[in-house]
Amino acid sequence: MKRILTTTVAASALALMIGMASTNVQAEQLDPNAKPGGEIVITYKDDVATLDPAIGYDWQNWSMIKSLFDGLMDYEAGTTTLRPDMAESYEISPDGQTFTFKLRKGVKFHNGREMTAEDVKYSIERVVNPATQSPGQGFFGSIKGYEEAAAGKADGLSGITVVDPLTVKFELTRPDATFLHVMAINFSHVVPKEEVEKYGADFGKHPVGTGAFKLAEWTLGQRVVFEKNPDYWNTGLPYLNKITFEIGQEPIVALLRLQKGEIDVPGDGIPPAKFQEVMSDPAQKARVVEGGQLHTGYVTMNVNIPPFDNVKVRQAVNMAINKDRIVQLINNRAVPANQPLPPSMPGYAKDYKGYPYDAAKAKELLAEAGHADGFETDLYVMNTDPNPRIAQGIQQDLAAIGIKANIQALAQANVIAAGGEKEGAPMIWSGGMAWIADFPDPSNFYGPILGCGGAVPGGWNWSWYCNEDLDKKAAEADSIVDPAKADERYKMWSDIYVKIMEDAPWAPVFNEQRFTMKSPRMGGADNLYVDPVHIPVNYDHVYVNDVQ
Amino acid sequence: MIAYLCRRLFQSLLILLGISIITFALLYLLPADPVRQIAGRSATPATVESIRRQLGLDQPFLVQYGRYLWNLVQGDLGRSYIQRSEVSELIVARLPATLLLMVGAIVCELLIGLTMGLLAAVRRGSATDQSLMVASFVGVSAPQFVVGLLLLYVFAVRLNWFPIGGYGTFSHLILPSLTVGILGAGWYARMMRSSMIDVLRQDYIRTARAKGLARATVLIRHALPNAILPIVAMIGIDVGILMGGIVVVESVFGWPGIGQLVWQAIQRVDIPIIMGVTLVSAFAIVLGNLLADIVAPFIDPRIKLR
Numbered sequence: 001m002k003r004i005l006t007t008t009v010a011a012s013a014l015a016l017m018i019g020m021a022s023t024n025v026q027a028e029q030l031d032p033n034a035k036p037g038g039e040i041v042i043t044y045k046d047d048v049a050t051l052d053p054a055i056g057y058d059w060q061n062w063s064m065i066k067s068l069f070d071g072l073m074d075y076e077a078g079t080t081t082l083r084p085d086m087a088e089s090y091e092i093s094p095d096g097q098t099f100t101f102k103l104r105k106g107v108k109f110h111n112g113r114e115m116t117a118e119d120v121k122y123s124i125e126r127v128v129n130p131a132t133q134s135p136g137q138g139f140f141g142s143i144k145g146y147e148e149a150a151a152g153k154a155d156g157l158s159g160i161t162v163v164d165p166l167t168v169k170f171e172l173t174r175p176d177a178t179f180l181h182v183m184a185i186n187f188s189h190v191v192p193k194e195e196v197e198k199y200g201a202d203f204g205k206h207p208v209g210t211g212a213f214k215l216a217e218w219t220l221g222q223r224v225v226f227e228k229n230p231d232y233w234n235t236g237l238p239y240l241n242k243i244t245f246e247i248g249q250e251p252i253v254a255l256l257r258l259q260k261g262e263i264d265v266p267g268d269g270i271p272p273a274k275f276q277e278v279m280s281d282p283a284q285k286a287r288v289v290e291g292g293q294l295h296t297g298y299v300t301m302n303v304n305i306p307p308f309d310n311v312k313v314r315q316a317v318n319m320a321i322n323k324d325r326i327v328q329l330i331n332n333r334a335v336p337a338n339q340p341l342p343p344s345m346p347g348y349a350k351d352y353k354g355y356p357y358d359a360a361k362a363k364e365l366l367a368e369a370g371h372a373d374g375f376e377t378d379l380y381v382m383n384t385d386p387n388p389r390i391a392q393g394i395q396q397d398l399a400a401i402g403i404k405a406n407i408q409a410l411a412q413a414n415v416i417a418a419g420g421e422k423e424g425a426p427m428i429w430s431g432g433m434a435w436i437a438d439f440p441d442p443s444n445f446y447g448p449i450l451g452c453g454g455a456v457p458g459g460w461n462w463s464w465y466c467n468e469d470l471d472k473k474a475a476e477a478d479s480i481v482d483p484a485k486a487d488e489r490y491k492m493w494s495d496i497y498v499k500i501m502e503d504a505p506w507a508p509v510f511n512e513q514r515f516t517m518k519s520p521r522m523g524g525a526d527n528l529y530v531d532p533v534h535i536p537v538n539y540d541h542v543y544v545n546d547v548q
Numbered sequence: 549m550i551a552y553l554c555r556r557l558f559q560s561l562l563i564l565l566g567i568s569i570i571t572f573a574l575l576y577l578l579p580a581d582p583v584r585q586i587a588g589r590s591a592t593p594a595t596v597e598s599i600r601r602q603l604g605l606d607q608p609f610l611v612q613y614g615r616y617l618w619n620l621v622q623g624d625l626g627r628s629y630i631q632r633s634e635v636s637e638l639i640v641a642r643l644p645a646t647l648l649l650m651v652g653a654i655v656c657e658l659l660i661g662l663t664m665g666l667l668a669a670v671r672r673g674s675a676t677d678q679s680l681m682v683a684s685f686v687g688v689s690a691p692q693f694v695v696g697l698l699l700l701y702v703f704a705v706r707l708n709w710f711p712i713g714g715y716g717t718f719s720h721l722i723l724p725s726l727t728v729g730i731l732g733a734g735w736y737a738r739m740m741r742s743s744m745i746d747v748l749r750q751d752y753i754r755t756a757r758a759k760g761l762a763r764a765t766v767l768i769r770h771a772l773p774n775a776i777l778p779i780v781a782m783i784g785i786d787v788g789i790l791m792g793g794i795v796v797v798e799s800v801f802g803w804p805g806i807g808q809l810v811w812q813a814i815q816r817v818d819i820p821i822i823m824g825v826t827l828v829s830a831f832a833i834v835l836g837n838l839l840a841d842i843v844a845p846f847i848d849p850r851i852k853l854r
Binding site: 045057131136138150151204252257262411448458 | 578592593596631632633641
């Protein structure tokens with residue numbers, strides 16, 4: 001759904017490069033130009049839903065939670081490079097099924113208590129416990145004892161062992177190459193049991209973590225204020241003393257206030273109606289930072305519904321869509337795509353050319369499939385701008401090869417419901433509901449949206465494409481835990497996605513870009529403002545230039 | 549009078565009950581499955597079913613409605629699936645801001661509307677009258693989203709007279725009150741004009757004139773009070789019209805009231821909040837109408853309650 005974490009890859013090499021043997025790491029690197037102190041104002045349109053790391057799963061609270069809480073792993077600021085965070089070091093067993101983490105000494109919760117391995121175990125068991133109703137439960141599926149715990153039949157996870165107060169061991173049921181990423185997502189962030197029990201279901205309004213900031217004020221509907229955690233274990237961070245999130249501000253009003261210097265970052269970005277105006281004014285454009293996203297916008301074709309059961313028809317659709325023109329329709333806020341993975345994702349097939357835009361060839365393919373005169377079908381689309389406009393663009397392109405696509409513009413939930421039915425929607429434009437990666441790993445674009453597991457009623461595999469051979473290959477790739485073989489694993493994933501494109505259940509259209517605007521006083525490297533895991537900015541690492 | 553009151557109270561309760569059924573049916577009519585909203589996109593069918601059971605959403609409609617009603621009577625509006633907090637808490641936190649804005653809007657619409665209506669009635673048929681009536685027509689028809697942004701742009705961004713949205717001080721209140729008030733002002737101007745014209749035709753006004761009183765004295769001492777009274781009785785009914793405007797205006801000005809809350813909830817399909825705010829506003833409207841009816845005979849003795 002649209003509220004899901006976005007990620008970008010700035011660095012190409014990924015995390016698993018850290019050795020198999022136990023490795024010592026330093027705390028995060030500090031910016032020599034940063035001056036500590038000062039405060040900033042960030043605006044949002046919507047209320048902050050919850051700051052409970054077990055529950056929060058929208059792009060707005062995702063990075064706020066990251067500043068209040070910490071996990072065992074994290075990413076280098078502004079990149080997708082994994083690094084140990086509250087873990088000092090870790091060890092992976094040669095069979096890739098046991099991960100042992102050594103925790104940092106002296107990490108304290110905001111309530112003053114020291115964090116231990118028991119807290120790590122408690123926090124993950126809490127997410128898996130069905131009573132918590134966490135949307136992140138499924139991420140921990142590879143840990144031993146998950147099935148029983150997730151069904152509420154066991155109290156905890158038998159696969160998590162507290163070896164000593166500063167050592168925690170995870171045993172998995174299968175080698176899982178993505179496990180270190182899982183240890184970096186918010187759902188595995190560490191919470192203190194006593195505070196969770198004190199506030200119960202309202203812990204999300206009274207968050208207590210180990211993070212760089214702590215919650216100072218939350219006035220419902222008006223503002224959320226973070227203040228610097230003076231005891232933060234990562235000495236030197238954060239730079240800012242205070243961040244005020246002003247809630248309930250329309251993006252267009254936020255932009256006006258930014259222009260007057262009243263706020264520092266409009267959290268919802270540049271409103272589409274003002275985008276061209278901002279980008280054509282050099283003074284304003286200078287304050288915009290552009291970056292990629294781990295996002296792909298695509299058209300699904302339901303392989304259960306004729307004539308899309310014929311691969312030639314699906315290929316014809318791929319060749320009929322003029323992606324460059326569709327990118328223009330949204331003011332060039334995206335780049336054309338030719339495969340499911342976005343370009344910045346490891347495993348992206350750089351040499352793969354995709355289907356060229358060639359209406360004549362597309363018509364030929366249709367004729368070969370026995371539809372020389374075209375056919376009539378439905379194109380489902382979410383009913384908020386710019387999606388109906390994009391659908392119209394696609395409709396025109398399809399009309400050029402004789403396919404008459406009737407646009408069904410519906411509310412988001414209706415489109416998702418139609419996609420989840422076996423013969424519900426022949427074609428869907430994914431805009432507004434597209435898959436955005438939870439973490440920067442190629443496997444994250446497969447299972448639920450292109451694998452057999454997602455081709456179930458209520459699932460997200462809207463093309464209902466199920467290739468058991470590829471499912472096997474995917475499982476094989478994800479069992480390669482050895483970091484030395486990471487490239488081999490990525491190559492396997494590349495091959496999987498190229499193979500998918502031969503069957504063409506999707507017509508990938510574009511990869512969205514991200515545009516963050518900031519006030520002139522904001523300091524810090526550009527990649528902090530399009531940080532892959534922190535939206536809109538990396539709160540822990542940005543600073544202001546006008547402190548004395 | 550007592551019998552009338554009892555009957556009206558009973559009717560009001562029936563209306564509220566009807567509204568509670570309609571809002572509750574929203575849960576079933578809207579395509580958004582709250583369980584899926586909670587469970588997230590990577591949940592397995594088993595997880596989805598487990599959450600459905602925990603929330604009691606696998607029970608039959610009537611059982612669920614009964615439980616909802618029982619909680620409602622105890623002041624429990626349920627929990628938001630997206631914000632994961634008590635709906636009543638969210639509404640209570642935002643209610644003062646909405647009430648303040650309503651008071652501001654009523655003051656604005658009365659000040660503007662009554663003045664316009666008075667002027668138009670006195671100069672009936674003149675160019676002033678016609679332009680005032682056109683203005684009131686524009687005020688009634690203009691989309692409040694546009695009016696709000698326009699006022700914001702001119703008076704806050706360009707002229708710097710007011711803050712660009714927000715909440716807290718008296719100067720924050722003026723532009724949003726004006727935006728909501730302009731709509732009502734149009735109605736009041738028209739009502740005031742016809743009410744005033746009626747009064748000015750009365751014999752006692754001619755008598756007052758005839759005995760040589762100054763024109764202004766006749767208007768202010770004799771005509772105005774009688775013309776205003778039936779209009780004041782309308783304020784209670786006005787609550788409903790104001791509620792509609794408040795949703796839009798609160799969003800434009802970043803005003804932390806229940807209108808903004810429900811606007812966000814609609815966009816996120818957060819049904820418990822939509823249900824809660826709908827009920828609370830319906831309650832306010834029913835109450836406003838009831839008050840208007842009760843107050844009317846005191847203001848205008850010609851009206852009898854039966």
